[in-house]
Amino acid sequence: MNDRNGNRNGTHPKIEDVARLAGVSTATVSRALNATGRVREETRLAVERAVAELGYTPNFGGQALASKRTNTIGAIIPTMENAIFARALQALQETLSESNVTLLVATSHYSPQREEAQLRSLLARGVDGLALIGIYRSEIAYRLLDTRRVPFVILWSDPAQSTHVTIGFDNQAAASDVAERVIAAGHRQIAMISGIRDGNDRAEARVAGVAAAMQAHGLVLPNNWLIEIPYTLDDGEQAARQILTKTPRPTAIVCANDVIAAGVLRAARELDIDVPSQLSVTGFDDIELARAVSPPLSTVHVPHRRIGSTAARLLMDWIITGNRPNSVTFPTAFMARESLQRLEVAVT
Amino acid sequence: MNDRNGNRNGTHPKIEDVARLAGVSTATVSRALNATGRVREETRLAVERAVAELGYTPNFGGQALASKRTNTIGAIIPTMENAIFARALQALQETLSESNVTLLVATSHYSPQREEAQLRSLLARGVDGLALIGIYRSEIAYRLLDTRRVPFVILWSDPAQSTHVTIGFDNQAAASDVAERVIAAGHRQIAMISGIRDGNDRAEARVAGVAAAMQAHGLVLPNNWLIEIPYTLDDGEQAARQILTKTPRPTAIVCANDVIAAGVLRAARELDIDVPSQLSVTGFDDIELARAVSPPLSTVHVPHRRIGSTAARLLMDWIITGNRPNSVTFPTAFMARESLQRLEVAVT
DNA sequence: CAACAGAATGTAAGCGCTTACATTCGGTTT
DNA sequence: AAACCGAATGTAAGCGCTTACATTCTGTTG
Numbered sequence: 001m002n003d004r005n006g007n008r009n010g011t012h013p014k015i016e017d018v019a020r021l022a023g024v025s026t027a028t029v030s031r032a033l034n035a036t037g038r039v040r041e042e043t044r045l046a047v048e049r050a051v052a053e054l055g056y057t058p059n060f061g062g063q064a065l066a067s068k069r070t071n072t073i074g075a076i077i078p079t080m081e082n083a084i085f086a087r088a089l090q091a092l093q094e095t096l097s098e099s100n101v102t103l104l105v106a107t108s109h110y111s112p113q114r115e116e117a118q119l120r121s122l123l124a125r126g127v128d129g130l131a132l133i134g135i136y137r138s139e140i141a142y143r144l145l146d147t148r149r150v151p152f153v154i155l156w157s158d159p160a161q162s163t164h165v166t167i168g169f170d171n172q173a174a175a176s177d178v179a180e181r182v183i184a185a186g187h188r189q190i191a192m193i194s195g196i197r198d199g200n201d202r203a204e205a206r207v208a209g210v211a212a213a214m215q216a217h218g219l220v221l222p223n224n225w226l227i228e229i230p231y232t233l234d235d236g237e238q239a240a241r242q243i244l245t246k247t248p249r250p251t252a253i254v255c256a257n258d259v260i261a262a263g264v265l266r267a268a269r270e271l272d273i274d275v276p277s278q279l280s281v282t283g284f285d286d287i288e289l290a291r292a293v294s295p296p297l298s299t300v301h302v303p304h305r306r307i308g309s310t311a312a313r314l315l316m317d318w319i320i321t322g323n324r325p326n327s328v329t330f331p332t333a334f335m336a337r338e339s340l341q342r343l344e345v346a347v348t
Numbered sequence: 349m350n351d352r353n354g355n356r357n358g359t360h361p362k363i364e365d366v367a368r369l370a371g372v373s374t375a376t377v378s379r380a381l382n383a384t385g386r387v388r389e390e391t392r393l394a395v396e397r398a399v400a401e402l403g404y405t406p407n408f409g410g411q412a413l414a415s416k417r418t419n420t421i422g423a424i425i426p427t428m429e430n431a432i433f434a435r436a437l438q439a440l441q442e443t444l445s446e447s448n449v450t451l452l453v454a455t456s457h458y459s460p461q462r463e464e465a466q467l468r469s470l471l472a473r474g475v476d477g478l479a480l481i482g483i484y485r486s487e488i489a490y491r492l493l494d495t496r497r498v499p500f501v502i503l504w505s506d507p508a509q510s511t512h513v514t515i516g517f518d519n520q521a522a523a524s525d526v527a528e529r530v531i532a533a534g535h536r537q538i539a540m541i542s543g544i545r546d547g548n549d550r551a552e553a554r555v556a557g558v559a560a561a562m563q564a565h566g567l568v569l570p571n572n573w574l575i576e577i578p579y580t581l582d583d584g585e586q587a588a589r590q591i592l593t594k595t596p597r598p599t600a601i602v603c604a605n606d607v608i609a610a611g612v613l614r615a616a617r618e619l620d621i622d623v624p625s626q627l628s629v630t631g632f633d634d635i636e637l638a639r640a641v642s643p644p645l646s647t648v649h650v651p652h653r654r655i656g657s658t659a660a661r662l663l664m665d666w667i668i669t670g671n672r673p674n675s676v677t678f679p680t681a682f683m684a685r686e687s688l689q690r691l692e693v694a695v696t
Numbered sequence: 697c698a699a700c701a702g703a704a705t706g707t708a709a710g711c712g713c714t715t716a717c718a719t720t721c722g723g724t725t726t
Numbered sequence: 727a728a729a730c731c732g733a734a735t736g737t738a739a740g741c742g743c744t745t746a747c748a749t750t751c752t753g754t755t756g
Contacts, residue, residue: 012496014711014712014713015712015714016712016713024735024736025735025736025737026712026713026714026736026737027714027715027735027736027737027738028734028735028736030713030714030715031714031715031734031735034714036714036715037715037734037735038733038734038735039734039735040733040734040735043735055495057468057471057472058472058712058713059413059474059711059712059713060412060418060472060473060474060712061409061410061411061412061413061414061416061418061474061711061712061713061743062409062413062711062712062713062714062741063409063712063713063714064408064409064412064413064713064741065407065409065410065412065413065711065712065713065714065740065741065742065743066409066712066713066714066715066740066741067713067714067715067741068409068714068741070408070409071473072452072473074450079438080428080434080435080437080438080441081431081434081435081438083429083431083434086428086429086431086434087428087429089428089453090427090428090429090455093428093453093454093455094455097454097466097469100469102422102452102454102469102470102473103452103453103454104420104450104451104452104453105437105441105451105452105453106441106445106451107438107441107442118445120405121445121448121450122450123405124405124406124408125408125419125420125450126407126408126409147403148360233636233639233640259636262640263640265640265642266639266640266642269642288581288607289637289640291581291614292581292610292611292613292614292637292640292641293640293641293642294613294614294617294641294642362741362742362743363742363743363744364742364743372705372706373705373706373707374706374707374742374743374744375705375706375707375708375744375745376704376705376706378743378744378745379704379705379744379745382744384744384745385704385705385745386703386704386705387704387705388703388704388705391704391705406742406743407741407742407743408742409713409741409742409743410711410741410742410743410744411742411743411744412711412743413710413711413712413713413741413742413743413744414710414711414742414743414744414745415711415743415744415745416711416744697756698755698756699754699755699756700753700754700755700756701752701753701754701755702751702752702753702754703750703751703752703753704749704750704751704752705748705749705750705751706747706748706749706750707746707747707748707749708745708746708747708748709744709745709746709747710743710744710745710746711742711743711744712741713740713741714739714740714741715738715739715740716737716738716739716740717736717737717738717739718735718736718737718738719734719735719736719737720733720734720735720736721732721733721734721735722731722732722733722734723730723731723732723733724729724730724731724732725728725729725730725731726727726728726729726730
């Protein structure tokens with residue numbers, strides 16, 4: 001069963017095998033491998049040699065069970081198909097990987113029920129920490145998080161609106177800023193295509209921001225000029241069609257994100273409405289798409305990658321030190337591009 | 349320390365606590381919870397009640413250690429920022445989630461070294477299965493996979509080129525088809541912007557496909573008309589600039605993916621070269637971007653989501669039954685859109 | 697009604713690792 | 727040379743779960 005080195009063939013070597021081959025105890029092997037506790041350099045090398053010879057890798061279950069840590073953090077996002085989340089997740093993963101922590105990913109499709117289910121699943125997987133999107137979720141979900149005492153951060157929302165550790169920006173202010181600029185460009189007939197607000201604080205805040213800015217200028221956002229749709233190109237195109245084929249027609253459409261705005265551009269193109277001379281369009285997010293379409297979109301730059309990497313850093317910090325970190329608010333920036341133009345036509 | 353129900357306060361309840369409260373043994377609790385072995389309905393309910401009352405969730409480490417399964421599968425992709433991988437990953441995750449399996453995600457940035465590092469990390473995390481992109485990786489990586497006996501599937505490559513279980517399509521044939529169509533449209537001066545071929549069999553195959561089709565028609569792909577760049581919009585734009593600002597100028601540019609093609613469109617726009625009347629452009633992948641840009645891109649439709657969901661299904665099958673499944677080859681389809689146009693100018 | 701079979705449950709031995717505590721080792725100090 | 731001390735290492739007790747095997751029920755059969 002055992003060869004001359006003490007290798008049990010067939011099964012994977014365990015720490016005991018390494019210990020035997022290196023001529024030390026399992027405790028020393030563990031200490032040498034995890035750099036916890038002092039080990040003479042010479043011993044460390046012997047252990048390393050044994051590990052290499054046997055091709056040993058620690059068993060995850062054993063390690064997790066004994067140490068009560070999985071070196072795994074989980075993220076639940078609406079969908080990876082939205083570039084903003086993909087970017088943040090990418091940065092999150094890269095940063096975690098520097099600490100030798102792996103990332104469990106789950107998606108909710110913007111559904112609180114699915115998020116809760118995924119949350120249970122990740123908690124059962126023993127994640128050491130969690131990254132979640134937005135502040136809206138069921139009491140149950142928050143309670144789950146609370147009783148498990150798992151460090152978690154909330155991304156994308158405005159820290160000012162949240163009692164938890166959150167890494168995001170002021171969606172409402174950013175949206176207000178967009179509207180202000182559209183208004184400053186002379187537009188008065190302004191429509192908005194929003195994401196689904198139900199259960200989505202960011203979508204809600206963006207509409208609120210636009211509405212507030214308009215109101216401040218004595219303008220109103222009529223009901224039929226505020227359309228709520230899923231964040232897809234096709235939905236954006238369709239919504240734009242609905243707005244643009246009726247009279248009167250807005251001179252500008254403010255969109256809740258770049259994908260929707262790209263859909264609006266496509267609708268305009270097909271309806272032979274020139275952007276920006278006949279219609280101004282703004283997006284939100286500043287993803288690659290914003291500069292790929294023609295004309296390039298005026299939009300709000302959001303530091304997606306920094307949100308992700310900051311999340312990783314705060315979480316690791318929290319997990320290691322045990323101290324809850326402070327929230328982080330990022331600034332956003334309006335990116336003026338061709339899709340928004342000063343209104344030339346005199347409107348009485 | 350224990351309250352009247354036997355709840356030890358502070359710490360999380362364990363299976364023993366549930367057993368005590370339900371008045372059964374830990375074995376029965378385990379059987380009831382995992383639906384393994386027969387348990388009287390009445391007993392099952394008692395266990396469920398105890399679980400609910402205590403808010404019990406199984407400890408992951410203990411479970412993994414005892415059962416030798418983690419219900420976790422890993423995926424290593426180049427980057428989530430490329431929509432094709434994000435889409436496949438999304439589908440993979442969704443499908444896995446139906447089997448109550450969670451997904452560990454790691455990224456390699458197209459670097460074999462990083463892939464190997466991530467592979468080690470995921471193997472150490474005890475994944476039950478793995479999804480990898482492409483067939484090129486170090487001997488060491490393959491050996492690692494082999495000695496661990498972890499089921500793994502390869503995505504995106506051509507199953508015909510691989511000895512492992514792979515889920516993909518014939519990249520070379522698809523690329524040849526594109527070139528054929530460009531040639532059939534009358535183009536003779538054709539340039540190609542490729543992805544980095546080193547370590548990437550798909551990029552390699554696509555160039556080979558285009559070159560083969562051209563050769564079959566007595567055409568050559570001159571060195572200065574074949575540019576290799578990373579898959580980004582900016583790189584695509586820059587490469588296109590390089591090609592388009594010299595004389596002679598190609599009448600068509602075949603791109604290795606849609607993102608690069610979008611970059612070419614942007615370069616053309618800035619150089620005042622009309623697409624498609626003065627320049628035809630083709631992409632590859634058929635991501636949303638292809639229909640967002642103007643003119644919409646002629647491209648190759650690849651069933652990204654199906655690749656992902658199929659990967660999940662095959663992996664689960666393999667893990668559960670222990671039988672290695674067969675590879676799957678998907679068909680691709682050329683999507684004729686405006687960016688490719690018949691060459692009108694008579695070229696002698 | 698005894699004998700028996702299958703269903704339901706219990707007992708207890710690990711799974712492979714970490715870590716508190718105990719022990720040994722090799723100088724230093726007195 | 728005895729006493730002492732910190733560094734290095736060893737011992738062994740869990741961590742919480744699954745599961746092979748043993749035992750106890752329960753209903754059926756001859």
